[in-house]
Amino acid sequence: MDFSDEPGVTGVMVIEPMGNAGPFLAQAAARLGIRLYAATDEHVHAAYEPWLKRCLHGVCLTDLADTASALDDMEAFCRARRIVGVAVCWELLTPLAALLAARLGLPGNDPLRARAARNKIAMAEAFRAAGVPAPAHAVVATAEQAHCVAASCRLGWPMVVKPAEQGGSWGVSVVAGPDGLDAAVAAAGRFTRAEPHGLPLDSRVLLQSYVPGEEFSADTVLRDGVPYPLPVVRKDTTAGRYRVETGHSCPAGLDARTVWSIQETAARAALAVGVRNGIAHTEVKIPPGGEPVVIETGARLPGDNICEVVEAATGVSEAEAYLRAVTGRAPHTEPTRHAAAALRFLLPERAGLLQEVVIPAVPGTHSQIHIRPGQPVPEPADSSGRVGHVVARAASVDEARRLAHQVIADSRVKVS
Numbered sequence: 127m128d129f130s131d132e133p134g135v136t137g138v139m140v141i142e143p144m145g146n147a148g149p150f151l152a153q154a155a156a157r158l159g160i161r162l163y164a165a166t167d168e169h170v171h172a173a174y175e176p177w178l179k180r181c182l183h184g185v186c187l188t189d190l191a192d193t194a195s196a197l198d199d200m201e202a203f204c205r206a207r208r209i210v211g212v213a214v215c216w217e218l219l220t221p222l223a224a225l226l227a228a229r230l231g232l233p234g235n236d237p238l239r240a241r242a243a244r245n246k247i248a249m250a251e252a253f254r255a256a257g258v259p260a261p262a263h264a265v266v267a268t269a270e271q272a273h274c275v276a277a278s279c280r281l282g283w284p285m286v287v288k289p290a291e292q293g294g295s296w297g298v299s300v301v302a303g304p305d306g307l308d309a310a311v312a313a314a315g316r317f318t319r320a321e322p323h324g325l326p327l328d329s330r331v332l333l334q335s336y337v338p339g340e341e342f343s344a345d346t347v348l349r350d351g352v353p354y355p356l357p358v359v360r361k362d363t364t365a366g367r368y369r370v371e372t373g374h375s376c377p378a379g380l381d382a383r384t385v386w387s388i389q390e391t392a393a394r395a396a397l398a399v400g401v402r403n404g405i406a407h408t409e410v411k412i413p414p415g416g417e418p419v420v421i422e423t424g425a426r427l428p429g430d431n432i433c434e435v436v437e438a439a440t441g442v443s444e445a446e447a448y449l450r451a452v453t454g455r456a457p458h459t460e461p462t463r464h465a466a467a468a469l470r471f472l473l474p475e476r477a478g479l480l481q482e483v484v485i486p487a488v489p490g491t492h493s494q495i496h497i498r499p500g501q502p503v504p505e506p507a508d509s510s511g512r513v514g515h516v517v518a519r520a521a522s523v524d525e526a527r528r529l530a531h532q533v534i535a536d537s538r539v540k541v542s
């Protein structure tokens with residue numbers, strides 16, 4: 127059924143809703159009375175789960191890897207319906223969303239800066255130009271060039287080596303010294319296309335100085351270039367060569383001044399990469415005794431069920447705030463609840479074939495298994511190695527973290 131003629135009903139085009147933020151967007155759209163449409167390709171669409179197919183009011187099938195034809199197809203699709211906003215779940219598609227919104231004259235991000243929200247090299251340059259605190263960096267194409275940068279002592283050790291365009295910690299290494307550099311550059315430079323859409327990637331490698339300290343994320347909704355800060359979330363990661371996110375908790379357990387300084391830095395990062403009407407997910411580290419340093423930002427909702435963690439702790443729906451911003455309405459970002467939530471991922475100790483996974487059911491928590499027995503699990507070097515997760519809700523963040531930690535400690539993962 128096409129609802130486009132129904133008076134008062136508006137729609138939002140989501141460029142590829144398949145992804146972690148998709149369910150949160152779908153729930154928020156239902157609450158706001160917004161009809162969601164999707165742009166995707168036919169193979170990806172064929173693999174959509176039933177719930178996603180059910181909540182979409184129409185699908186524009188196109189080739190998202192071909193920017194010019196995708197824009198033509200999506201523009202024609204949107205103009206034939208009452209579409210008043212453009213949203214996106216995947217970082218790599220955020221420049222396309224900015225271009226589409228501009229073509230349609232809808233609230234969106236600055237298309238001239240949008241690449242900086244996807245490409246970490248352009249991002250580093252945008253941060254430098256805007257004075258956003260970020261690690262010192264260099265760009266290389268080969269291990270030989272990386273050794274030259276290392277020999278100049280400009281970035282020091284440890285050094286972070288990462289792909290220009292990628293996510294989920296894929297290809298990111300923290301390298302202790304010159305011996306690890308060749309493998310790290312090879313790992314970071316191996317991405318030339320991103321599946322499932324076959325988007326071409328910049329395969330250059332970014333080297334960054336290492337920022338020590340605790341890590342947090344802070345999302346920012348922007349409407350007409352005005353930032354509305356969202357709650358700060360504490361991030362836990364593995365230590366060592368690979369930094370895989372192991373958990374997220376909210377509130378972050380920080381004093382008000384530090385929270386404000388993270389939110390203000392995150393807002394500056396979002397503005398520097400041209401986010402004007404939408405949302406940005408920004409990651410920062412705070413060196414001991416120092417101020418926040420931005421690791422990265424993306425013009426999209428957070429992944430890793432952070433939407434759920436934030437809403438459980440504060441009552442703020444990031445997805446609803448995002449949909450309001452892209453449809454030109456003021457977002458609601460004030461907490462309505464003062465509780466706490468913590469998410470922890472279950473990681474295997476090593477790669478292999480998954481034999482067994484058991485996450486105990488504990489009151490106050492719920493869990494989800496991502497990889498089923500019989501399937502291969504990769505080395506826990508990036509987010510693809512996470513076997514499952516648990517979310518704990520409690521009155522205090524210490525209690526929520528303790529509960530989530532306990533459930534993971536009592537879980538079983540057997541790999542052969």
Ligand SMILES: Nc1ncnc2c1ncn2[C@@H]1O[C@H](COP(=O)(O)OP(=O)(O)OP(=O)(O)O)[C@@H](O)[C@H]1O
Pocket residue numbers: 261286288292293294295296298334335336337338341363369371409411421422509
């Ligand atoms: N310069 C840095 N200094 C210290 N730690 C860093 C630095 N860059 C990255 N890291 C660590 O590596 C992790 C992954 O890096 P980054 O966020 O750049 O990659 P990503 O693939 O976009 O991550 P994701 O999509 O998982 O958020 C960070 O969350 C952080 O823990």
Ligand SMILES: [Mg+2]
Pocket residue numbers: 295409422
């Ligand atoms: Mg990151």
